[in-house]
Amino acid sequence: MSNVEQESSLPLGLDVGTSRIVVARNMDKGRPPQYESQLNAFITMPYSKLAESLLEREGVFHEVFGGELVVTGNDAQRFAEVFHVETRRPMLRGLLNPQEPHSLPVMRSIISRLVGKATVAGRKVFFSIPAPCPDGDQAIAYHEASIHQILKQLGFDAQPIHEGLAVVFGEMSGSNYTGIGISCGSGLCNVCLAVLSVPVINFAIPKAGDFIDAQAALVTGELATRMRVLKELNFVVNGLSGDRVQNALSVYYDDVIQTLANTLRSTISSTQRLPKLDQSVPIVLSGGTAIPKGFLERFTAALQPEDFPIKISEIRVAADPLNSTARGALMAALC
Numbered sequence: 230m231s232n233v234e235q236e237s238s239l240p241l242g243l244d245v246g247t248s249r250i251v252v253a254r255n256m257d258k259g260r261p262p263q264y265e266s267q268l269n270a271f272i273t274m275p276y277s278k279l280a281e282s283l284l285e286r287e288g289v290f291h292e293v294f295g296g297e298l299v300v301t302g303n304d305a306q307r308f309a310e311v312f313h314v315e316t317r318r319p320m321l322r323g324l325l326n327p328q329e330p331h332s333l334p335v336m337r338s339i340i341s342r343l344v345g346k347a348t349v350a351g352r353k354v355f356f357s358i359p360a361p362c363p364d365g366d367q368a369i370a371y372h373e374a375s376i377h378q379i380l381k382q383l384g385f386d387a388q389p390i391h392e393g394l395a396v397v398f399g400e401m402s403g404s405n406y407t408g409i410g411i412s413c414g415s416g417l418c419n420v421c422l423a424v425l426s427v428p429v430i431n432f433a434i435p436k437a438g439d440f441i442d443a444q445a446a447l448v449t450g451e452l453a454t455r456m457r458v459l460k461e462l463n464f465v466v467n468g469l470s471g472d473r474v475q476n477a478l479s480v481y482y483d484d485v486i487q488t489l490a491n492t493l494r495s496t497i498s499s500t501q502r503l504p505k506l507d508q509s510v511p512i513v514l515s516g517g518t519a520i521p522k523g524f525l526e527r528f529t530a531a532l533q534p535e536d537f538p539i540k541i542s543e544i545r546v547a548a549d550p551l552n553s554t555a556r557g558a559l560m561a562a563l564c
């Protein structure tokens with residue numbers, strides 16, 4: 230097999246996230262995976278020859294759906310400003326957004342661009358799916374089947390993996406894939422306690438980055454997109470300060486952290502027949518919402534690990550929080 234042919238038969242890991250879709254591929258055994266991502270967003274404009282020729286001139290990938298021009302992925306952000314339109318998102322809280330008629334074609338377009346067509350029959354791809362929320366009746370089965378079908382139509386042998394379990398695969402080879410993987414993303418925080426790579430507890434909470442942006446916007450009268458920009462720029466989770474926006478972000482960051490820590494504690498406490506763990510287990514935090522300074526300290530204080538139903542060896546943030554799910558999906562596909 231030539232290098233190119235070999236590469237095209239290797240498995241892929243795909244993180245299907247509410248705000249970003251990331252593919253991880255192993256180009257070379259023994260080397261770290263390579264990542265490519267696209268914003269999970271799009272804009273639409275009424276079709277006009279002029280707008281289409283402008284997009285063509287700029288080399289922007291676009292499609293025509295039902296009389297509208299649709300620009301998807303990273304270009305959507307760029308051209309939202311040029312054309313003064315709002316970006317829209319195909320997913321909401323970890324799942325396909327039922328209110329958005331364009332969601333499936335847009336996801337198909339972004340996923341196809343990232344993974345391409347499988348030229349070797351049965352090429353494996355593991356794709357992330359969210360866990361159920363404790364009190365939510367979520368349409369996970371429909372979401373999972375839809376992404377599976379997109380990948381199957383591209384020629385892949387596709388398998389779902391829960392996002393929390395992907396974090397365990399990506400970050401916990403050192404503890405024999407035993408520990409608690411947490412991904413704090415945009416729509417959800419996904420959690421998985423796995424023992425020797427087998428998931429024992431798997432749940433999500435419906436509060437993460439989007440919740441922080443929306444709530445902080447509500448109380449400050451600003452736009453959620455502006456909150457997101459300020460949050461990503463230089464926000465530190467360290468309690469209240471003199472600044473109105475920083476205070477609002479702090480309050481809702483703390484809400485997410487408390488809800489996550491409390492739900493983790495109560496879920497583990499109420500689980501009957503927890504496997505007997507001889508050793509203490511690590512917790513790894515990943516996802517974009519775990520990036521700001523101070524997140525680890527606030528989460529650790531909220532969890533009170535010294536008084537937790539199972540023994541915790543360490544709590545740390547993943548080295549590359551935005552790529553950790555895709556990396557774990559790839560590692561699982563390679564097993």
Ligand SMILES: Nc1ncnc2c1ncn2[C@@H]1O[C@H](COP(=O)(O)OP(=O)(O)OP(=O)(O)O)[C@@H](O)[C@H]1O
Pocket residue numbers: 244245246247248249250322323392412413414415416417418437438439457460461462515516517518519520521550551
């Ligand atoms: N540097 C940063 N500081 C603070 N927040 C950040 C930073 N970078 C990204 N984020 C936030 O992280 C979230 C996106 O994280 P991530 O890419 O892990 O989510 P996702 O996988 O798309 O969503 P989900 O897993 O919930 O479906 C957004 O809310 C974004 O604002």
Ligand SMILES: [Mg+2]
Pocket residue numbers: 244245246247392412413414415516554
């Ligand atoms: Mg995610």
